[in-house]
Amino acid sequence: MNRINPIYALALLLVIILMLVYKLDSSKNELKDNILTYEATQKVAVKLSALKDTYANKTKTKKALKSILNNALLKSLDTKFKKTSLSISAKSINAKTLNFLMSKIINGSFIISSMKISRISDTNVELKMEIKW
Amino acid sequence: MIFNSNNKLLFLDPNADTSLHVEEKVNIILSPSLYWVKKVTLPVRSVREVSKLLPTLFEDTIPDGSYSYSAYKATVDNEFYIFAYEDKKILDTITKQNISIANIGSIHFAQSEFNSITNAMKINETQSVYIKDDIVVLVPCCWIEEKGHLSLDNITLSKHKITLKQFGHIVDYKSLYGIASVMLIFILILVVEVYTTSSKAQDISDKRDAIFSKYNLKSTMFENKAILNKYNKIHKNQIKFRKYFSYILALKLKNSEKMTSFQLNKKTIAITFSGVLKNRTSYIVSALKKKGIKVSESYKNNMLHLEIEL
Numbered sequence: 001m002n003r004i005n006p007i008y009a010l011a012l013l014l015v016i017i018l019m020l021v022y023k024l025d026s027s028k029n030e031l032k033d034n035i036l037t038y039e040a041t042q043k044v045a046v047k048l049s050a051l052k053d054t055y056a057n058k059t060k061t062k063k064a065l066k067s068i069l070n071n072a073l074l075k076s077l078d079t080k081f082k083k084t085s086l087s088i089s090a091k092s093i094n095a096k097t098l099n100f101l102m103s104k105i106i107n108g109s110f111i112i113s114s115m116k117i118s119r120i121s122d123t124n125v126e127l128k129m130e131i132k133w
Numbered sequence: 134m135i136f137n138s139n140n141k142l143l144f145l146d147p148n149a150d151t152s153l154h155v156e157e158k159v160n161i162i163l164s165p166s167l168y169w170v171k172k173v174t175l176p177v178r179s180v181r182e183v184s185k186l187l188p189t190l191f192e193d194t195i196p197d198g199s200y201s202y203s204a205y206k207a208t209v210d211n212e213f214y215i216f217a218y219e220d221k222k223i224l225d226t227i228t229k230q231n232i233s234i235a236n237i238g239s240i241h242f243a244q245s246e247f248n249s250i251t252n253a254m255k256i257n258e259t260q261s262v263y264i265k266d267d268i269v270v271l272v273p274c275c276w277i278e279e280k281g282h283l284s285l286d287n288i289t290l291s292k293h294k295i296t297l298k299q300f301g302h303i304v305d306y307k308s309l310y311g312i313a314s315v316m317l318i319f320i321l322i323l324v325v326e327v328y329t330t331s332s333k334a335q336d337i338s339d340k341r342d343a344i345f346s347k348y349n350l351k352s353t354m355f356e357n358k359a360i361l362n363k364y365n366k367i368h369k370n371q372i373k374f375r376k377y378f379s380y381i382l383a384l385k386l387k388n389s390e391k392m393t394s395f396q397l398n399k400k401t402i403a404i405t406f407s408g409v410l411k412n413r414t415s416y417i418v419s420a421l422k423k424k425g426i427k428v429s430e431s432y433k434n435n436m437l438h439l440e441i442e443l
Binding site: 005006009010013014016017020021023024027028030031034035037038040041042044045046047048049051052054055056106109111112113114115116117118119 | 323327378
């Protein structure tokens, strides 16, 4: 004969509903946070990947530099490949050579860490340059 | 069929003079004064079908009140005993008799339990029960001369019993079932929603983990952001250098004016122009400043020296 007061049963259902609403709210917040974190991570990942590919790809950078320096016009340059950089120097090069070299280097995605161009005559300059990777 | 055979059997009569006051488990037989009964013949086969008709069958024949209904089949086909009773009235009587609701095993009608009595039986000082036309009825004692005292010792309880709605007088059960159904549906929707949302959150989290392995990222975002900042600085610096370099090369110099030196050192560009007249320095400097370049200048012996911060 012992019966549960139906008001208690309704109260229990109400408590369950409140708990579920709270849980749903937490889940929605978690979902929002996860979406924001996901988008932020993706943004960082894409940017980082692109920048690394441009500036930190040693093989690609070395290959591109060697290809430029192989040009017959640039044979007079002193080049020295180090572990993390390339030094280019020339006591005297003409404007044509300088223009060719600069157009290739400036338009390429290389990290020019230092550069010095000094005029030595009306047609020639002295050059020192360092490219890092 | 015997139910709760170990329980004590009590006859519940609102007009009883003495209080029962029991603390053990009991089965109760209700006095006819606690219910309304009819024997009806209906063109239906099952009690279930009869149950739907009960309120109508008692309509206008019993006083207004909050009734519950019960029925069971008589021995003849299509004949049914139908009952109407007020839960609150029975519960009040039980309370009045000092019987705890928790101690009640089952509740039966006198109709179903006394259907085999042959003589009238006195149930209190003024009333007796006896069977008339298959119905156990309550009559004043003085109407019947031959009467014995009520004895429950030989009663074997039938399977016909009722369950009282303890709160029926407080709340409308139909409305409660409606509200409960709506709440249950709402709970179901919420559970599905919580599950779906959690699954989505987990999926997003998994996708994020996949990004780490796809792009070969460091284990923490702190490290990755630090590396990104480093490369961002390099990128901005290189872009700026190339932009400034193109602006400087695009300067319109006079024939006497020559760029004698161009030097990049970390974050500074130093440029020296020769053959520059004093009045021409402002042109060169302002041309660069117009492009948003921060320039500091020094001039000596027709030599203009510029320093640009990257």
